[in-house]
Amino acid sequence: MRKQLLLTFLSLSLIGIQSKAQEALFGAQQITSPEIHDDSRVTFRISAPNAENVQVTGDFLPTVKMETPMGEMDGPGAAELIKNEQGIWSFTTESLSPELYSYSFIVDGLRTTDPNNPFLIRDVASVTNVFLVGEGQAALYQVKDVPHGSVSRRWYDSPGLGMDRRLTVYTPPGYEQSKEKFPVLYLLHGAGGDEEAWIALGRTAQIMDNLIAQGKAKPMIVVMPNGNVIQDAAPGEGSEGMYKPNFMVPKTMDGTYEANFMDIVKFVENNYQVKANKANRAIAGLSMGGYHTMHISRYYPNTFDYMGLFSAAIMPREDATGKVYSDIDGTLKTQMDNGYELYWIAIGKTDFLYDANTEFRAKLDEMGMPYEYVESEGGHIWRNWRVYLTQFVPMLFQ
Template identity: 65%
Template sequence: MKKQIVLTIFLGLLCIASYAQQALGGATNIISPEVNSNQTVTFRLLAPNATEVKVSGDWMPAEGWVPGSVNMTKGEGGIWTYTTSALPSDLYMYSFLVDGFKTTDPNNVYLIRDVASVTNVFIVGDGKADLYQVNNVPHGTVARRWYDSPGNNKKRRVTIYTPPNYENSNEKYPVLYLLHGMGGDEEAWIALGRTSQIMDNLIAQGKAKPMIVVMTNGNVAQEAAPGESSLGFYKPTMQLENTMDGKMEETFSDVIKFIESNYRVKADKANRAIAGLSMGGYHSLHISRYYPNTFDYVGLFSAAIMPSQTTSPAYADFDNTLQKQKDNGYKLYWIAIGKTDFLYKTVTEYREKLDKIGMKYQYRESEGGHTWTNWRDYLSEFVPLLFK
């Protein structure tokens, strides 16, 4: 009787293990994507009944706001394949189109959410993307913390990177406040921007000073990222209340107060930096001006510089407060934009305004447009300039 029970349990475990392996491999040992030694990348998808399969990726020329796509070739066993030309070192996002239906790669478990879209990712190394890898270096800590925001009458979540050895030292650190773009949240820079990997690697290489990086949620209507708050699971959207209406700027002091009350920081202007992409660049511009003697370092990455549509005090008296920011002095005002970015013209006009009042800045113009490829570059270049 005991032997029968043992045999039954053994067979049951064998079935479970077999099912788990099948779920993991999709019953076929398909590797996709496969980054080849010559930096080409091969994609594979088992779809024997499909009549057309395409791969769409952000390395292809865009079709409007949508990445381009290319046909895959059907081979033996119904496996469709496509191999790219050699790709520059970077982190890439892609998806499949099966008879017009967009889907993720079932053989690639590495996915990232960008607003309401989920796409697979892969990294081609041997270049700048080595900064995006988890390398064998000392690692910092990433924490999600909740803080009181009296200005928004709620508790809100923030993502915080502390540098290697923070927990084992008594040292005080400078702080970079890093803001996301429209549709993003406190997860955007840590996931799409690879912030913790970039920071670990730059610090290990001696190219950046150890610092705390605070990644806020710029949508003050939210407690936290979708699915991470009391609102539960809902479809993310870019159309949120209180977006770019001044409320983020007006209540940003709640974030600073929390950080400086709960972390070992150097709480002075010389040790505070603020930067952001797109909407976050807009917020960084106005926060640094609204609190004109608070930040010595400001970074505007593809900043969404546009006229205010509200009467918020954060946007009032723009020219005089910008002049006051200039007169108070700062160490770095850094502006970056892609040549084909749809915001290129407004950034150019803002630079002309700065030139007119003699407000010094560093300018970085890159190829490409409004993309995470550029924003990861900008972060990797901006961080080494801080707190010198």
């Protein structure tokens, strides 16, 4: 009797689960959006029969000036959708160049994601849909039929910060079966980001797989730490639970991260098959991560042979008074005198940090400190940072 009751209970539970799954499935709008046409035009659609106005906003549209926590910056504009007799709104772009794009809808003033596109990405506290167009540069961001590396989330002990912390690690194809030792790139995120930023927004795993398969990059390990020292992990992934991510958390860019960065290096070199010397270490980062890269590499001036500053947030800070920020010119000179293979600086022409980077390069020029410089179109955007990664990685460990 008990067995029969148990079977009945399990059957009812399964029916309930299936009903919920079917409810989720059949509750979705049966619309194709975005639809990518053969000529690289893209059509967006959403069913909103009672709406009075629907727009789409995304990085495929002309930019407009926007107020942000970091001042006035370029942001995506918006385009009007047109409603048909069935209450479906639509908009078709002109042909788009190959790229990974993000977008959202604005329905009667409320920003929302596309209910017909399950592919979402988080940037700080904003969640948007994404889509890929074409080959060209965008081919590096796609999953191709090539050998694939592995991505893992690891926890490491940071004695300097007094906690276990989480980082993301990419290991190249065949790493698990290999007895070979590999070089390491430490890849740092910007303000508001975390250990998920480069792997998600930056498409790091896809870029590395494709560059390695094409013979354009050496197989290497890529370590993507969390640069927010008050966090043990990304929001929703650590001990603080689920909370809204903030753009500038306490202790951001105050020297604490830089001073304790070797906790990360020690963990990697004790737990992975790596070539543990200066010639096989690289460090790079975007915005705040570029700031961290500049300071970590000069504070530990004989540790890295390759440095990459992507749209680096090199700016004076009132709270930058700790030991890490003392004698900047002297430690840069020590770093220069120790020698290195590559000091690479890249920034967009309309980036709000352009002038700060120009001033920093003038300092390096005055010191006679060698560097390579790349100037691109556009501003402080992930489109540039993905491109910079594809340009920087092939120059490493050659």
